[in-house]
Amino acid sequence: MPLEELKRYASQVKKLCDKEKYGDAGQLLNALKEEKITKELLESSKIGHVVNALRKGAQNAGHTEIAAQSKSLIKQWKAQMAQNADNGGTPKVQKTESSSQKREKEKEKLPVANDSSPNLGASIQPTSDPSRNKCRELLQKALMVDKDKYQPQFVSLMAAKIEEAIFTFHGCSSSDTKYRNKIRSRYSNLKDAKNPELRDSVMSGIISAEKLASMKPEEMASKQLQELRKKFTKEAINDHQMAQNEGTKTDMFTCGKCKGKECTYTQLQTRSADEPMTTFVYCMSCGNRWKFC
Incomplete structure (x- = not known):
């Protein structure tokens, strides 16, 4: 696997850890499991540290399956490192070529649009993700x-x-x-x-x-649904306008904001019964509201 692609996987796993979305990491772990990793790639990409952090976070969050997958992947990499050490190491160029050949073979095995699928009738147009x-x-x-x-x-x-x-x-x-x-x-x-x-x-x-x-x-x-939304919006506007215009029309009051006299007013008993009523005035010209007793 090329270093840049491995770094991209590491970045995606880290994002899942940061967002604590451990349950979404299964597919990434499965993809990493299919690749052979060298010591140089592990050290350069920091993928081992990221997967180990995923294991700890998933374990603490109760995602035992993801934690087990992470642990298994780490063990697999350790075994590969030990095998490479026993064999005296393999030239980096040969490993890169082997990984490239493997990806080409996997692409050949991926389904194409003309293949039939029991559920969809045709397979998806695949990507590498x-x-x-x-x-x-x-x-x-x-x-x-x-x-x-x-x-x-x-x-x-x-x-x-x-x-x-x-x-x-x-x-x-x-x-x-x-x-x-x-x-x-x-x-x-x-x-x-x-x-x-x-x-x-x-x-x-x-x-x-x-x-x-x-x-x-x-x-x-x-x-x-669009017509229903328009209906609700229109009703809400009408209700708002009715609420603004309710009351008795009068020209007895002068608006302190626009000096207009086109107003409506309502009176409510907001205090004790022996106190005068509170008058609420609404200016129909500028929308100003005020009250007095």
């Missing part, structure tokens, strides 16, 4: 609500485009909270059975993947 692959699978499931409407391969391609657009929009790693929240939001709206207009617009290209990545939740809502 397991977390992003999971997000693509979620989006693909959301778009497959109308199973007989679109070809599975086309749905897989659109899910990949949407995930790519969201990832690019935030310019961050797959472990970033904003990226994950945006994926969840798109997943919820796209899978809504009462909102076929959004799915059709996305699949037909009316709404591009880039546009969907930047849309606000209210923009993605179904027409029914």
Whole structure:
């Protein structure tokens, strides 16, 4: 594994530790388990310290499975170090070539869009990041609500485009909270059975993947929900206006702010019964309010 890629893994694990999201580290640990690590890579990337910190944090937080995975990975690396020492070490160039060849073989084994899958009808368009692959699978499931409407391969391609657009929009790693929240939001709206207009617009290209990545939740809502929100907003405005305009109209008072006389007033008994009533005045010209007894 190249040093830069290992450092990227270390950074992602550290972010999970800092945010105490230990449960999200499983896929990263599984990816690291498949790689052979040299002593030079361990020392340069500090990945061993990061995984050990993850183990301690996960153990304290009750994530026993993640703690066990971390411990197993550390043991695996120690065994590799011991084996390399017994063999007198292996030239760094040879290890790099071996790792590169291994990645190429793994890419060949990854599913392509034409392969069939029992759940989705077609596999996802894969990336080298397991977390992003999971997000693509979620989006693909959301778009497959109308199973007989679109070809599975086309749905897989659109899910990949949407995930790519969201990832690019935030310019961050797959472990970033904003990226994950945006994926969840798109997943919820796209899978809504009462909102076929959004799915059709996305699949037909009316709404591009880039546009969907930047849309606000209210923009993605179904027409029914949008109309309901407009109704509630209108009712709230009317109630507010009624509250402002209630009272008896009069020109007996002069507004101290705009000097206008177009006012309304109400009187309430706010003190004891033998005390005079309190008069509340509202200026209809500038909205100024005052009271007196």
